Amino acid sequence: MKDVSNAMRAQILTAAVPYIKKYTDQYVVVKYGGNAMIDEELKKSVMKDLLLLQLVGVKVVLVHGGGPAINSTLEAMNIESHFANGLRVTDEATMDVVQMVLAGKVNKGLVADLTDLGGKAIGLCGVDGNMIQVHKQNEELGYVGSVDTIDTSIIHDVISRGYIPVISSIGMGADGKTYNINADTVAAKIAGALKAETMVAMTNIDGVLKDVHDPGSLISKITMAEADQLKADGIIAGGMIPKVDCCLEAIEAGAQKVFIINGEIPHAILIELLTDEGLGTMFVA
Ligand SMILES: Nc1ncnc2c1ncn2[C@@H]1O[C@H](COP(=O)(O)OP(=O)(O)O)[C@@H](O)[C@H]1O
Numbered sequence: 001m002k003d004v005s006n007a008m009r010a011q012i013l014t015a016a017v018p019y020i021k022k023y024t025d026q027y028v029v030v031k032y033g034g035n036a037m038i039d040e041e042l043k044k045s046v047m048k049d050l051l052l053l054q055l056v057g058v059k060v061v062l063v064h065g066g067g068p069a070i071n072s073t074l075e076a077m078n079i080e081s082h083f084a085n086g087l088r089v090t091d092e093a094t095m096d097v098v099q100m101v102l103a104g105k106v107n108k109g110l111v112a113d114l115t116d117l118g119g120k121a122i123g124l125c126g127v128d129g130n131m132i133q134v135h136k137q138n139e140e141l142g143y144v145g146s147v148d149t150i151d152t153s154i155i156h157d158v159i160s161r162g163y164i165p166v167i168s169s170i171g172m173g174a175d176g177k178t179y180n181i182n183a184d185t186v187a188a189k190i191a192g193a194l195k196a197e198t199m200v201a202m203t204n205i206d207g208v209l210k211d212v213h214d215p216g217s218l219i220s221k222i223t224m225a226e227a228d229q230l231k232a233d234g235i236i237a238g239g240m241i242p243k244v245d246c247c248l249e250a251i252e253a254g255a256q257k258v259f260i261i262n263g264e265i266p267h268a269i270l271i272e273l274l275t276d277e278g279l280g281t282m283f284v285a
Pocket residue numbers: 033034035036065067202203204205207208209210211212235236237238239240241243
C-alpha cells in the first residue's frame with residue numbers, strides 16, 4: 001500500500017514539472033482577500049501553496065485585502081461603513097481603522113502564517129519606502145487613493161533576498177496622508193509595474209458566472225469585449241465589477257495569464273497554475 005501511494009505522489013509531482021518550468025523566475029501576483037481569507041485553516045493552506053510556488057522558483061508577490069475584517073472592527077467601534085461603487089467611503093476615523101486592520105492585523109497575520117510554515121516573508125504597505133504613490137480619488141470618497149506610481153524596487157529587493165513580499169493596499173499621498181486603496185486595484189497596478197506575466201485574484205466564488213446563482217454557469221475563458229458586454233448587461237455586478245476591471249487592466253498592462261479563482265477550493269492556485277485543469281475564469285485579450 002505504502003509503495004503505491006508513494007508512486008502516486010511521485011507521479012503527481014512529476015506531472016507538475018512542465019507547468020513549474022513555465023512559471024520559474026516569473027512574477028505571479030496573487031490577490032487574496034474578502035471572505036476567502038476568513039477561515040484560518042484555509043488561509044494556512046493557501047499560504048502553504050504560495051510557499052510551494054516560491055520553492056519551485058516562482059517570484060510570488062502577495063497583495064491582500066481584508067474588507068470583512070475592516071467591517072467587523074468598524075462595527076465593534078460603532079463606526080458605520082459606507083460604500084460608493086464598491087469602494088469604502090473613508091473619513092479620517094475610518095482610515096485609522098483601515099490602516100490598523102490591513103497593515104497591522106491582517107498583514108502581520110499573513111506574515112506570521114508564512115513564517116510559522118517555515119517560509120520567509122516581509123510585510124509591507126504602499127507607505128513603506130513610498131512604494132505606492134496616490135492622489136485623492138475624489139472628495140466624496142475621502143481618503144481613497146488613486147494610484148499614480150508604483151516603485152517596484154523594494155519588491156525586487158525583498159524577492160532577491162528570498163522573501164515573499166506581503167503587501168497591504170494602503171498608499172502614500174503627496175499631502176503626507178495615507179490613503180485606502182481597493183486591494184484588487186493594487187494587485188493589478190503592481191502586476192503592471194512588475195510586468196508580471198500572471199495575476200491570480202482569489203475570491204469566494206468560482207469565477208465569472210453567467211448566472212451568479214448557478215455554479216454550473218462558470219465562464220472559463222473571457223475576452224475583454226465579452227467582459228464589457230456582460231457588465232453592460234448587468235450580469236457582472238457588485239464586487240465582481242472592480243475585480244473584472246482590474247483583471248482587464250492587468251491584461252492591458254501586458255499580463256498573459258490573468259485568473260479569478262475560488263480561494264475556498266483547497267489548493268485552487270496550484271490546480272490552476274500547475275495542472276491542465278482550469279478551475280476559474282481566465283481573461284484573454
Ligand atoms: N457574474 C458574476 N459572477 C460571479 N460573481 C458575481 C457576479 N456578479 C456579481 N458577483 C458577486 O461578486 C462577488 C465577488 O466580489 P467581492 O465580494 O467584492 O470579492 P472579494 O471580497 O474577494 O474582493 C461574488 O461573491 C458575487 O456575489
